Amino acid sequence: MRIIHTSDWHLGKTLYKKTRYKEFEKFLNFLKEKIIENNVDILLISGDIFDSPNPSNKAKKLYYRFLSSLKNIDVVIISGNHDSPSFLSAPKEILSELNIRVITEVDIDKEVFVLKDKAIIGAIPFLRESDICNYDLDVDKSIIIKNGITNHFNNVVKRALELKKDNNLPIILLAHLGLLKHSDDGEKEIYIGTTLTLDQNLISDSVSYTALGHLHEYSKVGNKNIYYSGTPIPMSFSEKKDKKLILLDDDLNIKTINIPIFQELRRIKGNKIEIIKELENLISLDESIWVEIESCEDSIINQTILEDIVKDSKVEILRITNPNYVKKILEPTNFDKELRELDVYQVFDTVIKDYDEKDKKELKELYDIAIRAIDDNGGKLNENIETRV
Numbered sequence: 001m002r003i004i005h006t007s008d009w010h011l012g013k014t015l016y017k018k019t020r021y022k023e024f025e026k027f028l029n030f031l032k033e034k035i036i037e038n039n040v041d042i043l044l045i046s047g048d049i050f051d052s053p054n055p056s057n058k059a060k061k062l063y064y065r066f067l068s069s070l071k072n073i074d075v076v077i078i079s080g081n082h083d084s085p086s087f088l089s090a091p092k093e094i095l096s097e098l099n100i101r102v103i104t105e106v107d108i109d110k111e112v113f114v115l116k117d118k119a120i121i122g123a124i125p126f127l128r129e130s131d132i133c134n135y136d137l138d139v140d141k142s143i144i145i146k147n148g149i150t151n152h153f154n155n156v157v158k159r160a161l162e163l164k165k166d167n168n169l170p171i172i173l174l175a176h177l178g179l180l181k182h183s184d185d186g187e188k189e190i191y192i193g194t195t196l197t198l199d200q201n202l203i204s205d206s207v208s209y210t211a212l213g214h215l216h217e218y219s220k221v222g223n224k225n226i227y228y229s230g231t232p233i234p235m236s237f238s239e240k241k242d243k244k245l246i247l248l249d250d251d252l253n254i255k256t257i258n259i260p261i262f263q264e265l266r267r268i269k270g271n272k273i274e275i276i277k278e279l280e281n282l283i284s285l286d287e288s289i290w291v292e293i294e295s296c297e298d299s300i301i302n303q304t305i306l307e308d309i310v311k312d313s314k315v316e317i318l319r320i321t322n323p324n325y326v327k328k329i330l331e332p333t334n335f336d337k338e339l340r341e342l343d344v345y346q347v348f349d350t351v352i353k354d355y356d357e358k359d360k361k362e363l364k365e366l367y368d369i370a371i372r373a374i375d376d377n378g379g380k381l382n383e384n385i386e387t388r389v
C-alpha cells in the first residue's frame, strides 16, 4: 500500500490580485504524475482544498477535473477551516462512485471506516467550536475547546481500534488543526496568544500515521509519525519555497517528493539603488519572476520609475512597501497638531505631502469619494465602497 499525503491547496488563492490558476494546474498535473509513477493506492488530502467557502468556477473546475482523471486509487478528503463543509460534501455521492470519500461531518460513523483491505481511516474534518463544545460558564473557554478536541480524537481512535480487532490494518488519521511538539522542559501547556494549543500527545500511539493539514510549512510533529505536508505552492512571499508531497511506502516508511517551483517569487529589500540593481539582475535571468519590494528609504519610492525598469521584461512587481516612510509619517512628532485635532482631510494631506502634485490631486479625489461613501454608509466601511471607488 502506497500513500501520498498533501493538504492546503487553497485553490483559487490570489497573490496581491494575481490569480494563480496556472500554478495550481501545474501542481495538479505534477501530483497526478507522481501518483502514477509511484503506484499510489491512496491519496490523502487534509483540508483547505479551496481558499474560500465559495470558490470560483475556475477553481472548482481544476478540482473536479483532477479528481475525475484519477484511476485505480482511493481518495480521502477532509474539510479545512477555509472550506465550506456543505459545498465540499454536496457531490459526495457522485465522488464516492469514483472511490473518493469526502468527510466534512463530525460524526464518528462517517469519520472512521475500513478502506478496502488497505487501512483503517479516521478522517477528522476541521472541528468548529459548535461541533465539540458544551459550554460551561465556570470553565475557561480554551480548556473546553481543548477537552472537546481531545475527547473527539480519543473517540475516533477508540472506534478505529474496535475495527482493528477484525483485521490488522494500520490506523491512519487525517486532521486539520494546529498541533505543536510537546515541550518537555516543564512547560506543559503552550499558549499562542490566549489560545491553548494542542500537542502531539493528542494522537494515540496506536495510530500508524497522521496526515495533518493547516500549517503551511512541511514539518514533523514531535517524534511520532505525525506530519504536516504543507502547501504545494507558496501562498505568500514570506513562505518557504521547498514544497513537498509526503509519500508512504508499503511499510509506511516516509519519503518526501519535492514539488517544483512553478512561479518564481522574490523579495527585494533595500534602498533605491539596491532595489534597481536587483531588479536589473532579475531581468537578466529572463524568466517569469514576481517581485515584492520593501524600500528602506525614508521617502516614498517612485513606483513609476520601478515599473519602467521592468517594462518589457518577464519581471513583474506585485507590491511595493515603504515601512520606514509609513513609520515616519505616522510618528506623532511629525504632526504639527495632535491627531485628534485634525479632520480626516488634514490627516490625508499629511500622509501624501511628499507625493507629486499630479498624484496628490488624483489621490485626493479618490479619497474624497471614499470618505463620502463611508459617510453615506453611516460612517462604516463596507465592501461596496471599494467598487464604487
Ligand SMILES: [Mn+2]
Binding pocket: 048, 080, 081, 082, 176, 213, 214, 215
Ligand atoms: Mn487551515
